[in-house]
Amino acid sequence: MRSLLGSSPLPPNEARILMAHVLKKHYQLSRSALLSRDDMALDAEALKEWQSLENKRSEGEPIAYLLGKRGFHNIELYVAPGVLIPRPETELLVEIGLNEIARLDCTSDSQPQLLDLGTGSGAIALAIAHAAPQALVTATDQSAEALEIAKINLKELGLEERVRLIPGSWYEPLDQLGFDIILSNPPYIAGQDPHLNQGDLRFEPISALTDHATGLTCLESIISGAKEHLNPNGLIAVEHGFDQSEAVISLMKAAGLREVKAHLDLAGHHRVASGRK
Numbered sequence: 220m221r222s223l224l225g226s227s228p229l230p231p232n233e234a235r236i237l238m239a240h241v242l243k244k245h246y247q248l249s250r251s252a253l254l255s256r257d258d259m260a261l262d263a264e265a266l267k268e269w270q271s272l273e274n275k276r277s278e279g280e281p282i283a284y285l286l287g288k289r290g291f292h293n294i295e296l297y298v299a300p301g302v303l304i305p306r307p308e309t310e311l312l313v314e315i316g317l318n319e320i321a322r323l324d325c326t327s328d329s330q331p332q333l334l335d336l337g338t339g340s341g342a343i344a345l346a347i348a349h350a351a352p353q354a355l356v357t358a359t360d361q362s363a364e365a366l367e368i369a370k371i372n373l374k375e376l377g378l379e380e381r382v383r384l385i386p387g388s389w390y391e392p393l394d395q396l397g398f399d400i401i402l403s404n405p406p407y408i409a410g411q412d413p414h415l416n417q418g419d420l421r422f423e424p425i426s427a428l429t430d431h432a433t434g435l436t437c438l439e440s441i442i443s444g445a446k447e448h449l450n451p452n453g454l455i456a457v458e459h460g461f462d463q464s465e466a467v468i469s470l471m472k473a474a475g476l477r478e479v480k481a482h483l484d485l486a487g488h489h490r491v492a493s494g495r496k
């Protein structure tokens with residue numbers, strides 16, 4: 220194992236993560252085994268898997284897809300090439316949702332109703348339902364593949380009773396108005412953005428990344444439908460690109476929302492905008 224790690228073309232931390240995955244799968248060994256048993260030889264099957272993972276990673280395949288999982292907020296999600304890999308910056312939307320749920324609890328006994336538009340792996344919907352046992356969550360996505368993955372995560376986390384997954388485009392499949400909170404991390408990369416051909420993005424579903432236009436069309440659909448689907452004083456918060464804050468704030472004001480605000484992520488960029496009905 221030591222010689223495999225030493226001769227790997229991968230950055231050492233990535234090689235260790237992938238080796239730990241092989242050890243766990245083939246020998247049920249924990250990550251610390253890498254330190255204590257680094258002279259251990261891999262059997263033929265484990266070696267084949269290591270070589271396959273090393274090759275795929277060398278070709279740029281995201282680590283999360285190779286491991287089949289990604290940590291997000293306080294949960295672990297199954298991820299596969301049919302869904303966007305949840306990003307740490309999206310945890311800001313989860314925090315905004317949880318703060319609003321806490322605020323609603325001060326004034327009402329009823330269960331807060333939350334809508335997650337474009338749920339992908341279920342990241343936002345499931346992180347909120349996991350952290351706020353009083354919340355009732357509806358999540359939509361137009362990708363059948365994404366919803367299959369979200370369903371696996373929903374079951375794994377035991378949240379079937381409080382999270383509904385609905386196929387369809389944005390608000391269109393909903394049989395309900397009157398949400399307290401709407402959250403969304405929609406595709407917001409412009410169709411011509413060269414980042415689509417770089418890094419992890421090359422491996423993620425294109426329909427999760429871009430609207431094939433200006434990057435603002437999905438945000439516009441979501442924002443323009445918010446007032447109709449929110450309860451009085453309900454909150455909508457959406458994630459957007461680092462250079463889209465002004466445009467998204469204008470869309471929210473034009474949609475007649477109040478208390479429109481830009482929120483900073485940990486890196487100091489405006490990546491989320493919110494408004495109230």
Ligand SMILES: C[S@@+](CC[C@H](N)C(=O)[O-])C[C@H]1O[C@@H](n2cnc3c(N)ncnc32)[C@H](O)[C@@H]1O
Nearest residue numbers: 305337338339342360361362388389404405427
């Ligand atoms: C950027 S990904 C976000 C996934 C997940 N919410 C997250 O934060 O990791 C956008 C998601 O929106 C979905 N989507 C794209 N167009 C849609 C539409 N018209 N209606 C519903 N979902 C859509 C994609 O399938 C994808 O899962």
